[in-house]
Structure formats: structure tokens, C-alpha cells
Amino acid sequence: MKVFIIGVGLIGGSFAIDIKAAFNEAEIYGVDISAQYLDKAMSLGFIDKKSSLDDIYKADVVIVAIPVDATVKILAEILNQVTDECLVFDVGSTKEKLCSSIRNHPKRRNYLAAHPIAGTEYSGPQAAIANLYRGKTNIICEVEKTAFKLQERGMEIFTRLGMRIRYMDPASxxxxxxxxxxxxxxxxxxxxxxxxxxxxxxxxxxxxxxxxxxxxxxxxxxxxxxxxxxxxxxxxxxxxxxxxxxxxxxxxxxxxxxxxxxxxxxxxxxxxxxxxxxxxxx
Incomplete structure (x- = not known):
């Protein structure tokens, strides 16, 4: 399973750590605008390869863990490049504008709107920790708009990482x-x-x-x-x-x-x- 993590700071890095522990076959690709962050993530060992958006077509799973305004700008571009079999989910703290921005995208079915309510006050790859998401609530929005087989892939990841799932509409x-x-x-x-x-x-x-x-x-x-x-x-x-x-x-x-x-x-x-x-x- 090729997992591309866009944003290798606290949230993305913690996903990388736990996915590597939970899925033996997982290969983690890191994408970040900061070369320093990518170097640090490599040295810490929670990504296997540095990558870029140009390679997104190889992904089985894409996790978008960057500021919400940046996610709104690039989510459609990511969906343009992924295969029909790829799950894309974000972890942002706001959902209404993001869901609205790709409402009519032809690959809307590949996207799962998620918000794991977890984190610390620290940032950067060095802040990433194991089991950050264990026992935490993960809010899923508009799940019915995601292809069922990709919902299942997402839920397997969330379950193995120990999250509790709750469903909610984006505005609420x-x-x-x-x-x-x-x-x-x-x-x-x-x-x-x-x-x-x-x-x-x-x-x-x-x-x-x-x-x-x-x-x-x-x-x-x-x-x-x-x-x-x-x-x-x-x-x-x-x-x-x-x-x-x-x-x-x-x-x-x-x-x-x-x-x-x-x-x-x-x-x-x-x-x-x-x-x-x-x-x-x-």
C-alpha cells in the first residue's frame, strides 16, 4: 500500500508513524514544500521516500495534512491525478468550504472528508508521535459521497489506529x-x-x-x-x-x-x- 502524506508535520507525521506500525506492507511517501521538513522526516524514519505531487498517480492512499487554506487550493489538483482506486482524505479542522470546493469534481467519490480531533501544541516533523490518534474521535463528513470500497479502506485505517468514528454534515x-x-x-x-x-x-x-x-x-x-x-x-x-x-x-x-x-x-x-x-x- 503506497501512502502519500502531504504535510509531514505533527499530524501527517503521526499518521505515518502509526500506519507504518499497523500495516506491514505500507510504503510511506512524504510530500512537503519544506525540504528541511522532508529531510527531518527521513532522518526520523517515518517516511520511506521523498516525493512530490507529480507522483500522486502512484498512490493507494493520499493523506492531506496541511493548513486548510492550502488544502482548498490543491485538493482538486490531487483528485485530478489519482487513480479511481485511490482514497484521498484530509485532516483539516474546517469542512464546509472544502467539501463545497470539490462538490462537482468528477472524482468526488475518491475523497473522504475527515477530521481527527487530536494534536498537541507542537509542530513540525519532530513533534510527530506514536498513538496520537488512539482513542480519539474522527469526524467524517458526507460519507455517502465517497465510494463504498474507499470508505472501507479509510475505516480500516482509522480502526487500526484506534479512532472512534462520528458522522456529521460539514456545516454542523x-x-x-x-x-x-x-x-x-x-x-x-x-x-x-x-x-x-x-x-x-x-x-x-x-x-x-x-x-x-x-x-x-x-x-x-x-x-x-x-x-x-x-x-x-x-x-x-x-x-x-x-x-x-x-x-x-x-x-x-x-x-x-x-x-x-x-x-x-x-x-x-x-x-x-x-x-x-x-x-x-x-
Whole structure:
């Protein structure tokens, strides 16, 4: 099985590691605009060969693991070149614009819209790790538009890598993910910005920051090159979530100004319910 991975950073590299472990016959080809990334992926051993889009016709599986704006630009080109027997899936955090962009493509049946909800705050080939996807949810959109035999190939990969599968339409996916992923990244970036601007002494930040601050601001270490296109692509939904979030922050501030700490206690107590919702998630 010839697997072409476009984008050999954290997400693509972690797929390469796990597919090599799960499929003895898998041969991994790396494609990336960064020659340095390809060299690093080769030295780490999770790709077998460097390649390019010109060789995509050889692929049995193509995994597109690059920023969402870049995926929108090249997905049709990839589909133009693959054989009818090749599965193409992406791992992007937004789906509506991407699915719409190839809606009428003659090889739409070769494409499976996927979003494994997994990752870390690190980027690049050196960030790739084994078992990143084990136990994680993989959201599949418009599965009915993918050829059944290629659905089966995709599901075999996802199953062997230990993913849980959930199905959703692209618009619902983008709306929900804005709340549970995109908003948390914005909050983390802006918390980090607020602290850096106020606390000019980096040593003080390092010495005084507890585990709560570190865990809350962890996502601010994520790649701006990946997240800016996500926010742009999902702008409408992200703005809606921000408006609701800002309204809650403003209400909290007003409760503070009015010394209504009984109400603040009640708000936090009600929100503690999230412990039961997220039980078992690290």
C-alpha cells in the first residue's frame, strides 16, 4: 500500500508513524514544500521516500495534512491525478468550504472528508508521535459521497489506529468545532497576549505561573501558520462563538463590580457540570 502524506508535520507525521506500525506492507511517501521538513522526516524514519505531487498517480492512499487554506487550493489538483482506486482524505479542522470546493469534481467519490480531533501544541516533523490518534474521535463528513470500497479502506485505517468514528454534515461540524476547539485556541492566545503585555519581566512569568496558567495558555504555543487559516475559513462561526464568550466575560465583570459573589459562585457551580461531561478526557 503506497501512502502519500502531504504535510509531514505533527499530524501527517503521526499518521505515518502509526500506519507504518499497523500495516506491514505500507510504503510511506512524504510530500512537503519544506525540504528541511522532508529531510527531518527521513532522518526520523517515518517516511520511506521523498516525493512530490507529480507522483500522486502512484498512490493507494493520499493523506492531506496541511493548513486548510492550502488544502482548498490543491485538493482538486490531487483528485485530478489519482487513480479511481485511490482514497484521498484530509485532516483539516474546517469542512464546509472544502467539501463545497470539490462538490462537482468528477472524482468526488475518491475523497473522504475527515477530521481527527487530536494534536498537541507542537509542530513540525519532530513533534510527530506514536498513538496520537488512539482513542480519539474522527469526524467524517458526507460519507455517502465517497465510494463504498474507499470508505472501507479509510475505516480500516482509522480502526487500526484506534479512532472512534462520528458522522456529521460539514456545516454542523464547523459550527460545533468553533465552540469546542477554535474558541479555546483564541482564548489561550489572548490570555498569553494579556499576560505578556502586562508582565514585561519574563522571569516573573516563569517563576509565578502555576500549573493552572500553564495548562490554560498551553494552546498559545500552537502554530499561527495553521490556526490563522482556520479562523479565516470558519470566520462566521468563530465570530458567533466569540460574541457569546465576550458576553459571558462582560457579565462576569459586572458581577465582580457589583460585589455579587453569590451569583459568581452559582455561575461557577453550574459550570462545574462540565466535569461529568469531560470525565476521562485528559
Amino acid at each position: 461540524h464547523d459550527k460545533h468545532i468553533a465552540y469546542v476547539s477554535h474558541l479555546s485556541h483564541i482564548s489561550s492566545f489572548m490570555l498569553g497576549k494579556t499576560v505578556i503585555e502586562k508582565e514585561k519581566n519574563e522571569r516573573d512569568i516563569f517563576d509565578m505561573a502555576g500549573s493552572g496558567f500553564a495548562s490554560t495558555v498551553r494552546l498559545a504555543k500552537s502554530s499561527p501558520a495553521m490556526w490563522t487559516p482556520i479562523f479565516k475559513d470558519n470566520k462566521k462561526n468563530v465570530i458567533e462563538t466569540l460574541e457569546e464568550y465576550i458576553a459571558n466575560l462582560t457579565q462576569f465583570k459586572e458581577l465582580m463590580k457589583n460585589d455579587n459573589f453569590e451569583k459568581i459562585h452559582k455561575e461557577m457551580e453550574d459550570t462545574n457540570h462540565i466535569k461529568t461531561i469531560l470525565k476521562g478526557i485528559v
